[in-house]
Amino acid sequence: GIQVEQSPPDLILQEGANSTLRCNFSDSVNNLQWFHQNPWGQLINLFYIPSGTKQNGRLSATTVATERYSLLYISSSQTTDSGVYFCAVVPFPSARQLTFGSGTQLTVLP
Amino acid sequence: GAVVSQHPSRVICKSGTSVKIECRSLDFQATTMFWYRQFPKQSLMLMATSNEGSKATYEQGVEKDKFLINHASLTLSTLTVTSAHPEDSSFYICSASRQGGGELFFGEGSRLTVL
Numbered sequence: 001g002i003q004v005e006q007s008p009p010d011l012i013l014q015e016g017a018n019s020t021l022r023c024n025f026s027d028s029v030n031n032l033q034w035f036h037q038n039p040w041g042q043l044i045n046l047f048y049i050p051s052g053t054k055q056n057g058r059l060s061a062t063t064v065a066t067e068r069y070s071l072l073y074i075s076s077s078q079t080t081d082s083g084v085y086f087c088a089v090v091p092f093p094s095a096r097q098l099t100f101g102s103g104t105q106l107t108v109l110p
Numbered sequence: 111g112a113v114v115s116q117h118p119s120r121v122i123c124k125s126g127t128s129v130k131i132e133c134r135s136l137d138f139q140a141t142t143m144f145w146y147r148q149f150p151k152q153s154l155m156l157m158a159t160s161n162e163g164s165k166a167t168y169e170q171g172v173e174k175d176k177f178l179i180n181h182a183s184l185t186l187s188t189l190t191v192t193s194a195h196p197e198d199s200s201f202y203i204c205s206a207s208r209q210g211g212g213e214l215f216f217g218e219g220s221r222l223t224v225l
Contacts, residue, residue: 031212041148041201041219048213086153096207097144098214100154 002027002091004101012107013077021072021104023087031090032063033098034072038083046072046085077108112138114206116217123194124225131189131220133160133204139184140206144214145177148201160187160204194224 003026013019023032034046047054047061049070054061058077063070074081084105088098113136123129133143141162146154158179159167166179176198178190187206191198203219 031214033213035216041203041221043203043216043219045213045215050212088154090212096142096212096214097156097159098205099156102153 002029002089002099004087004089004099006085006087006101006104008104009102010105010107012109015077015079015108015110017077017108018073018075019077019106021074021085021087021106023070023072023101025068025070025087025089027068028092029065029068029089030092031096031098032070033088034061034070035086035088036081036083037086037103043086074106077106079108079110082106082108112206112208112211112213112215114204114215114217116204116220118220119218120221120223122223122225125195126193128190128192129194129222131191131202131204131222133187133189133206133217135185135206138206138208140187141184141209143181143187143204143206145179145187145189146203146205148203148219154203157202191222194222196224198222199224 005024035043049063051065058075060073084103087101117132143160145157148154160181162181168174181187205214205216207214
């Protein structure tokens with residue numbers, strides 16, 4: 001099956017710093033989503049981005065489907081950004097179930 | 111977006127009992143829902159695909175007789191963990207998407223602890 005690799009596995013930042021999280025995938029995809037898992041376990045949808053670039057406030061994401069990677073940018077990080085960030089993909093041409101990467105644990109220090 | 115809700119959020123049970131978890135799509139109809147399991151400090155692993163009006167499709171290594179899935183309506187799927195044991199303790203989370211939509215939305219998750 002498709003392989004989804006995220007880097008770095010852990011990231012510690014000072015509040016106000018910027019960061020880039022990377023997601024590499026091994027095959028063509030129909031769908032790519034970024035999630036933030038909060039301390040209570042809930043998955044918060046950040047971006048639905050099978051290709052192109054999107055921005056939402058301090059967050060933005062870019063997917064280069066032809067090169068099989070996606071990047072999540074967090075600017076001016078806040079302590080509330082702490083948590084695990086997951087990239088998940090639906091491989092082409094299969095059904096709609098997502099395959100998750102192993103996640104990036106982000107800790108933002110005050 | 112779309113709202114998916116799970117109940118209960120937490121459940122503690124004794125070994126050998128069965129536990130039912132509900133997943134509801136609140137503002138849309140979902141012919142397909144997905145059930146995932148997450149162990150501590152690990153990623154989410156797909157367990158099964160729930161199809162309205164037909165049998166669920168289970169991933170390799172997931173016991174269909176242990177994890178019973180019923181998708182009786184377009185807004186409700188249930189996961190029943192039968193004869194639960196401590197190794198079944200985990201975080202169970204469901205997801206769904208609007209018909210024709212590609213983006214998947216997740217419920218709040220259900221944390222099961224089997225004593």
